[in-house]
Amino acid sequence: MQQSSFNVRFGDCDPAGISFYPNTFRWIDATFHDLLKNFGGHAILCEKLDAKGLGLASADAQFRSPLTDGDLLRVTLEIEKWGPRSVTIRYTGHVGSRLAFEATEVRCLFKTGERGVFAAPMDAVRKILEEGTDG
Amino acid sequence: MQQSSFNVRFGDCDPAGISFYPNTFRWIDATFHDLLKNFGGHAILCEKLDAKGLGLASADAQFRSPLTDGDLLRVTLEIEKWGPRSVTIRYTGHVGSRLAFEATEVRCLFKTGERGVFAAPMDAVRKILEEGTDG
Amino acid sequence: MQQSSFNVRFGDCDPAGISFYPNTFRWIDATFHDLLKNFGGHAILCEKLDAKGLGLASADAQFRSPLTDGDLLRVTLEIEKWGPRSVTIRYTGHVGSRLAFEATEVRCLFKTGERGVFAAPMDAVRKILEEGTDG
Amino acid sequence: MQQSSFNVRFGDCDPAGISFYPNTFRWIDATFHDLLKNFGGHAILCEKLDAKGLGLASADAQFRSPLTDGDLLRVTLEIEKWGPRSVTIRYTGHVGSRLAFEATEVRCLFKTGERGVFAAPMDAVRKILEEGTDG
Numbered sequence: 001m002q003q004s005s006f007n008v009r010f011g012d013c014d015p016a017g018i019s020f021y022p023n024t025f026r027w028i029d030a031t032f033h034d035l036l037k038n039f040g041g042h043a044i045l046c047e048k049l050d051a052k053g054l055g056l057a058s059a060d061a062q063f064r065s066p067l068t069d070g071d072l073l074r075v076t077l078e079i080e081k082w083g084p085r086s087v088t089i090r091y092t093g094h095v096g097s098r099l100a101f102e103a104t105e106v107r108c109l110f111k112t113g114e115r116g117v118f119a120a121p122m123d124a125v126r127k128i129l130e131e132g133t134d135g
Numbered sequence: 136m137q138q139s140s141f142n143v144r145f146g147d148c149d150p151a152g153i154s155f156y157p158n159t160f161r162w163i164d165a166t167f168h169d170l171l172k173n174f175g176g177h178a179i180l181c182e183k184l185d186a187k188g189l190g191l192a193s194a195d196a197q198f199r200s201p202l203t204d205g206d207l208l209r210v211t212l213e214i215e216k217w218g219p220r221s222v223t224i225r226y227t228g229h230v231g232s233r234l235a236f237e238a239t240e241v242r243c244l245f246k247t248g249e250r251g252v253f254a255a256p257m258d259a260v261r262k263i264l265e266e267g268t269d270g
Numbered sequence: 271m272q273q274s275s276f277n278v279r280f281g282d283c284d285p286a287g288i289s290f291y292p293n294t295f296r297w298i299d300a301t302f303h304d305l306l307k308n309f310g311g312h313a314i315l316c317e318k319l320d321a322k323g324l325g326l327a328s329a330d331a332q333f334r335s336p337l338t339d340g341d342l343l344r345v346t347l348e349i350e351k352w353g354p355r356s357v358t359i360r361y362t363g364h365v366g367s368r369l370a371f372e373a374t375e376v377r378c379l380f381k382t383g384e385r386g387v388f389a390a391p392m393d394a395v396r397k398i399l400e401e402g403t404d405g
Numbered sequence: 406m407q408q409s410s411f412n413v414r415f416g417d418c419d420p421a422g423i424s425f426y427p428n429t430f431r432w433i434d435a436t437f438h439d440l441l442k443n444f445g446g447h448a449i450l451c452e453k454l455d456a457k458g459l460g461l462a463s464a465d466a467q468f469r470s471p472l473t474d475g476d477l478l479r480v481t482l483e484i485e486k487w488g489p490r491s492v493t494i495r496y497t498g499h500v501g502s503r504l505a506f507e508a509t510e511v512r513c514l515f516k517t518g519e520r521g522v523f524a525a526p527m528d529a530v531r532k533i534l535e536e537g538t539d540g
Contacts, residue, residue: 007435007439009434009435009438009439010284010285010434010435010438010447011284011290011292011431011434011435011438013284013285014280014281014283014284014285015177015178015280015283015284015285015287015339016181016187016188016190017285017448018188018190020161020164020281021160021164021190021191021194022157022158022160022161022164022281023157025156025157025160026155026157026416029155029156029157029414029415029416030412030414030415030416033414033415033416033474034412034414037475041474041475042150042415042474043150043422043474046151052151053151053153055151055153055156055198055201056156056198057197057198058195058196058197058198059156059195059196059198060193060194060195060196061193061194061195062192062193063190063191063192063193063194066190066252069285069438069446069447069448070442070446117201142300142304144299144300144303144304145299145300145303145312145419145420146296146299146300146303146419146425146427148419148420149415149416149418149419149420150415150418150419150420150422150474152313152420155416157416161281164279164280164281165277165279165280165281168279168280168281168339169277169279172340176339176340177280177339178287178339204303204311204312204313204420205307205311285447285448286451286457286458286460288458288460290431290434291430291434291460291461291464292427292428292430292431292434293427295426295427295430296425296427299425299426299427312420313420316421322421323421323423325421325423325426325468325471326426326468327467327468328465328466328467328468329426329465329466329468330463330464330465330466331463331464331465332462332463333460333461333462333463333464336460336522387471
């Protein structure tokens with residue numbers, strides 16, 4: 001559904017010479033935002049949906065092989081499941097044919113209501129992402 | 136077993152005004168390295184154990200409430216389980232009494248062998264972390 | 271005028287084993303925002319001043335000695351000069367008595383006007399920072 | 406001499422909605438390392454030159470216009486001056502024809518000697534970068 005590429009660089013790596021693992025989540029998040037760009041980007045979508053953000057309920061990653069300076073990382077994003085108030089997204093990261101990681105994000109559409117921030121129904125988001133339209 | 140504190144700052148936050156979630160993993164990793172400091176730190180331990188690093192097999196986080204500029208985040212680390220070739224570590228993040236996140240890391244002792252990098256037995260690491268001694 | 275401390279950690283360091291230099295600017299910026307916290311923090315000040323941000327016109331650093339995992343970095347901030355539409359801020363970073371860096375930021379009070387973003391007069395900011403009052 | 410491109414993304418931006426300025430130095434550093442990749446990359450060059458790193462003596466940036474989520478940043482690198490023990494490098498960052506920043510790095514070839522780390526003569530580095538050869 002979305003594919004983004006990243007050059008893994010010296011500054012992304014730690015004293016063990018491999019990429020500092022929080023950067024993996026940075027590349028995953030960037031891939032998600034690249035997906036949103038097809039629909040105007042995060043800011044425009046949030047305005048349209050009267051939302052604060054398409055933020056995280058949870059995230060996980062399984063690290064299958066290390067990323068190092070010079071690697072060209074290719075991240076693939078697939079929507080795994082739409083819940084009533086969340087969406088589960090699968091990511092895989094490859095360098096050439098080598099699997100670097102598999103990861104999941106569960107995201108919600110956070111809105112601000114009378115009693116604070118809450119996870120709103122996902123129908124409107126789903127419509128936009130699946131049909132490229134808001135109705 | 137280990138508790139570390141972090142000031143969440145402006146630069147840790149994104150355009151939605153809450154902390155960019157890869158930073159959560161940065162704070163978790165920092166707490167782990169603070170634990171290691173009681174035993175000489177990552178570099179000295181790796182030299183002692185003839186290892187490349189105490190790196191990640193997997194990581195996950197459940198985000199319970201947002202972190203924002205000005206929050207004082209307190210991260211608590213507990214060893215959950217020792218496997219033969221991995222250790223599972225639990226983290227909780229609080230701001231005052233408010234739960235910000237729960238997270239898990241599975242870490243391995245990576246060594247370089249004849250056929251590349253492999254996850255070595257954890258006995259030596261366990262001994263050091265549990266007894267504060269290497270034998 | 272303001273002093274902040276930072277633990278330099280494994281994840282802040284690069285494959286050469288010393289802190290990745292953009293992090294120096296992250297610690298400098300954090301020290302500036304710690305200063306603002308004495309006056310309510312960046313968000314509250316911007317609201318009060320009807321501004322977008324106290325952002326950068328320029329920044330520089332001279333790196334005097336390397337920072338490594340385990341260092342406790344102490345950053346000292348001093349206002350060097352108030353200009354009509356900017357403020358020059360001096361930073362020094364020490365680990366114990368060892369000088370790690372000297373740095374400067376020139377910051378402006380950015381507001382949004384009819385013809386886009388502009389650097390507004392600094393009087394109101396100066397009043398708050400020098401007198402701890404807005405009038 | 407070298408040109409690299411970067412997508413400015415949501416996670417690179419701060420609560421003011423513009424890119425957190427230490428990231429500018431991250432993109433500058435990445436462009437420098439992209440230059441090195443033409444000659445084998447930082448690790449291989451350091452091995453060849455028996456050096457610890459091509460690190461920073463100083464860095465500065467003048468921010469001319471803000472970078473925001475969705476911008477495609479193009480960074481151009483030019484060697485400005487070779488000193489006996491340093492090299493001065495100029496960077497400019499553009500989004501389309503709009504100037505985003507101008508910056509300078511002064512880098513040294515750091516080696517470890519009997520009395521600690523020192524800045525070594527730059528002749529060997531210059532030869533490699535100018536002639537694409539080490540002799």
